[in-house]
Amino acid sequence: MIEYKALVCTGGHQNRAPLLPQTEDSVRRVPCPELDPNTPEPPRWAYIHKPIIVMVMGALMLGAGAVLILLHSSGVTDTPHATAPVCLSIGMMFVVVGLVWIPILKDKQRRMGLGARSTSRSLSSV
Numbered sequence: 001m002i003e004y005k006a007l008v009c010t011g012g013h014q015n016r017a018p019l020l021p022q023t024e025d026s027v028r029r030v031p032c033p034e035l036d037p038n039t040p041e042p043p044r045w046a047y048i049h050k051p052i053i054v055m056v057m058g059a060l061m062l063g064a065g066a067v068l069i070l071l072h073s074s075g076v077t078d079t080p081h082a083t084a085p086v087c088l089s090i091g092m093m094f095v096v097v098g099l100v101w102i103p104i105l106k107d108k109q110r111r112m113g114l115g116a117r118s119t120s121r122s123l124s125s126v
C-alpha cells in the first residue's frame with residue numbers, strides 16, 4: 001500500500017515539499033539545510049536579492065515616470081496629468097524601501113551569525 005507523507009524537517013520547520021507517494025521504507029526525516037554542516041554557504045548576494053529586485057523595479061518605475069514627464073511636456077503624448085507623478089512617487093518609494101531593507105538584512109545576518117557562534121561555544125563548553 002502506498003502512503004502519502006510529507007518530509008519533516010527535524011529542526012522544527014516543516015519542509016514545504018509537495019506530498020509524494022512513498023512506501024514505508026522510503027519515509028525518512030530530512031535535516032534542515034541551515035543545521036546541516038555539509039550544506040555549502042550561499043553567496044553573499046543571495047541574502048539581499050529581494051531588496052535588489054525591489055530597487056530595480058523602483059528604478060524602472062522612476063524611469064517610466066521621467067519618460068512620461070518628458071513626453072508630456074514635449075506634447076508627444078496625451079497622458080493624464082497624474083500618471084507621471086504617480087509613477088515617479090511609486091518608483092521612489094520602491095527604491096527607498098530597497099535601500100532601507102539592505103542594512104536590515106545585513107544586521108539580521110550578522111546577529112544570526114553571532115547567535116550561531118555563541119550557541120556553538122556554549123555547547124562546546126558543556
